[in-house]
Amino acid sequence: MGFFAWGWLSDGLVSGLQTLVFFIIIFTIVVMHELSHSIVAILNGIKVTRIILLPIGGVASIEIPEKPIVELMMSIAGPFFNFVMAFLCILLLSMVIPVAEIPAMLTSLEEPSMLVSSAQGILVLLLWINMMLGLFNLVPAFPMDGGRIFRSILALFIDYTRATRIAVNVGRIIATVMVVLGLFGNPWLLVIGALIFLVGGQEYQVVRLRHSLGELTVAQIAAKRMDYVNGDFTLREFLTQIAKPGVEFYPVVNESKAIMSVLWLEDLRGLGQENLDKPIKKLARKPDVVDGKLLAHDMVTNLLAKEFVLVIESGHVIGYVTPEHLNEIARFQGILKA
Ligand SMILES: [Zn+2]
Structure with missing residues (x-):
């Protein structure tokens, strides 16, 4: 202030x-x-x-x-x-x-x-x-x-x-x-x-x-569909087989399908050819996480401050939230209440 x-x-x-x-x-x-x-x-x-x-x-x-x-x-x-x-x-x-x-x-x-x-x-x-x-x-x-x-x-x-x-x-x-x-x-x-x-x-x-957002929990507002990628894939494999236009974030999983990190498309910008054979997990970042049981309205400033947050419930990843996603949900709620 x-x-x-x-x-x-x-x-x-x-x-x-x-x-x-x-x-x-x-x-x-x-x-x-x-x-x-x-x-x-x-x-x-x-x-x-x-x-x-x-x-x-x-x-x-x-x-x-x-x-x-x-x-x-x-x-x-x-x-x-x-x-x-x-x-x-x-x-x-x-x-x-x-x-x-x-x-x-x-x-x-x-x-x-x-x-x-x-x-x-x-x-x-x-x-x-x-x-x-x-x-x-x-x-x-x-x-x-x-x-x-x-x-x-x-x-x-x-x-x-x-x-x-x-x-x-x-x-x-x-x-x-x-x-x-x-x-x-x-x-x-x-x-x-x-x-x-x-x-x-x-x-x-x-x-x-x-x-x-009323009384909705973070879990309730989370986006549930995610495009996972195996961390052992190389950058070349990722770029040729997995990467999709419009999808900015890819949760990186290990063999037992547990999410280890998140690959950000923007992090790949400017990477040289020497990285093409590197495994994806080496290029991924540790994600921010939020407890899905929390009320979304208590977490608004936190969620807006981060580009991408994984939502965890009872130890499992159930989805993610981005500021854009949060704004969309609020807009829907606004229409419902109007
Ligand atoms: Zn002051």
């Missing part, structure tokens, strides 16, 4: 050590903002597998629970941290200068990185960065923190999918304004606006997908 105003912060920099210190300070604050989200998540029993620092990608891959109250607390945590930090800075600054002079110090920030040369300057800088990050992240443009807060408040009263759609649409209106402003000034607004469009839309798709 890390959208931040790098552009505003990096305007008018001087070079050298001060710039380095300046960026280390910003980086630390950004990391701590993200950690605040993660801590609240962990306290609510949500597994945090990684912290995403850049606003590019990944937002949709965080497994966010459909619990509006938890999401609300998680989303507020980041900006809340910034405002607590800003308050502490004001408190410390008020010991050395009159509080009334602080706004003037903030508005005269022309060379932010120059500030790192004094303790008082660093406090002013910290105050400024935290105010900027806190306020900017509160812009209600889903998937920014403010947009998530907006969605979770909506979801307290209306259906989660509808709440997400409204939040995404509001986010897109704001993103359009950002892009227009970006065209005439700050290019970073252009980037952030575009990301809001992209990631917001992706996340809406995930929510819609999840809801259309």
Whole structure:
């Protein structure tokens, strides 16, 4: 959930050590903002597998629970941290200068990185960065923190999918304004606006997908027909006898028909002739697997993140799921429910 105003912060920099210190300070604050989200998540029993620092990608891959109250607390945590930090800075600054002079110090920030040369300057800088990050992240443009807060408040009263759609649409209106402003000034607004469009839309798709899958298990939605290939076949045999246009994945089996790995057609691209007599099993990859008994809607982000996942039930492979397949199933379910 890390959208931040790098552009505003990096305007008018001087070079050298001060710039380095300046960026280390910003980086630390950004990391701590993200950690605040993660801590609240962990306290609510949500597994945090990684912290995403850049606003590019990944937002949709965080497994966010459909619990509006938890999401609300998680989303507020980041900006809340910034405002607590800003308050502490004001408190410390008020010991050395009159509080009334602080706004003037903030508005005269022309060379932010120059500030790192004094303790008082660093406090002013910290105050400024935290105010900027806190306020900017509160812009209600889903998937920014403010947009998530907006969605979770909506979801307290209306259906989660509808709440997400409204939040995404509001986010897109704001993103359009950002892009227009970006065209005439700050290019970073252009980037952030575009990301809001992209990631917001992706996340809406995930929510819609999840809801259309209802109570179906992964086993129920798995594609059952597969074209197996014996791992001892050579690449030449595979290409001449087995490979079919349109089939991208081939589970590789051993003599007892157990699936060992998966051969991806795209992995064969660019292979030289010297590989023609190699056995297929040497060119195959270890597949991702998923337990067929799990509910499909709990696995949506996981399944979408992988190109191909084998579905296992009681130790046996019963089928596979690809993102395309998942989208098709959801579409069918959508028609059934309409
Ligand atoms: Zn945040």
